Amino acid sequence: MKKIEKRSRKKSHAPRTKLCLPDLDHAKTAVLISLRSPESQRGYRHAIDEFISWYCSEPRPSFNKTVVTRYRGFLEDRHLASGTINVRLAAVRRLAYEAADAGLLSPELAAGIRGVKGAKKLGTRLGNWLTAPEAQSLLSLPAPDTMGGKRDRAILGIMLSCGLRRRELAELTVNHLERRENHWAIVDMIGKGGHIRTIPVPDWVKLAVDDWMAAAAIIEGRLFRCVARTGKVWGSSITEKAVWHIVKKYAASLSAFRNLRLTI
Numbered sequence: 001m002k003k004i005e006k007r008s009r010k011k012s013h014a015p016r017t018k019l020c021l022p023d024l025d026h027a028k029t030a031v032l033i034s035l036r037s038p039e040s041q042r043g044y045r046h047a048i049d050e051f052i053s054w055y056c057s058e059p060r061p062s063f064n065k066t067v068v069t070r071y072r073g074f075l076e077d078r079h080l081a082s083g084t085i086n087v088r089l090a091a092v093r094r095l096a097y098e099a100a101d102a103g104l105l106s107p108e109l110a111a112g113i114r115g116v117k118g119a120k121k122l123g124t125r126l127g128n129w130l131t132a133p134e135a136q137s138l139l140s141l142p143a144p145d146t147m148g149g150k151r152d153r154a155i156l157g158i159m160l161s162c163g164l165r166r167r168e169l170a171e172l173t174v175n176h177l178e179r180r181e182n183h184w185a186i187v188d189m190i191g192k193g194g195h196i197r198t199i200p201v202p203d204w205v206k207l208a209v210d211d212w213m214a215a216a217a218i219i220e221g222r223l224f225r226c227v228a229r230t231g232k233v234w235g236s237s238i239t240e241k242a243v244w245h246i247v248k249k250y251a252a253s254l255s256a257f258r259n260l261r262l263t264i
Helices: 004-011 021-034 039-059 065-077 082-101 107-114 130-141 149-162 166-170 203-215 240-253
Strands: 177-180 183-190 195-202
Touching: 021 039, 021 082, 039 065, 039 082, 065 082, 065 107, 082 107, 130 149, 149 166, 149 203, 149 240, 166 240
Parallel strands: none
Antiparallel strands: 177 183, 183 195
16 A cells, blocks of 8 residues: 555656646746846746747647747748747747746756757848937937927937937936046946946937936936926836837837837
8 A cells, every 4th residue: 555655646746748827827937037137027928928828729739849849830930030939949948947947847858848959040130220310310309498308309319329228218317327437327227137237428418318307307216207298297207118109209200110129
């Protein structure tokens, strides 16, 4: 009897080859908790949700190297870019690792999944960037005599010259701006992956920021705030979505939104 009980216990705790939806959700939560950057969390959440949707639409095959290879073929059939495919596969590999670490998946299967090769990158992608005349035209769109225009001009200037992401710009504070060696800079900016960096700020951008701060009477806290249609400044910050809409509004009116690349 004791031998039978021991065998049954071993079988109940043995890692499985097929994962049900609760197991996938558990592994997904573990992946997201392990990531520090909100941008990485957003990207991995989208990639994992897409894989789970595809995986559950199948007749629930084993979660192994063959299945992930089939998923790579599914992504390639959608004519996605190589970089996009590799990001999606990286999320699946991380999902398998966390599932194995939690005892939900066999370590051998997880090792096989992590061995799935990504899509080959042919050449170097240059991206679609604004030219100098296009950038100048974009900066000239916000009205310089309105509260919203002053704020938007400062936002566009920082994004174009300093290359901040939307979240970084939304979290930018007055204390981030310091003068170092006769130059203005954004100091100790914590970006993606927890990296800390210092970014030089051109003088013309600092003038636009000073114009906005003086008009809005901002002396501390978040640098950018919400502006009502009446021109009244309210709230203590703005969101990433608000930054997106601000840039999209001016870029669309310039008919250059397709050429503008916002880092996330």
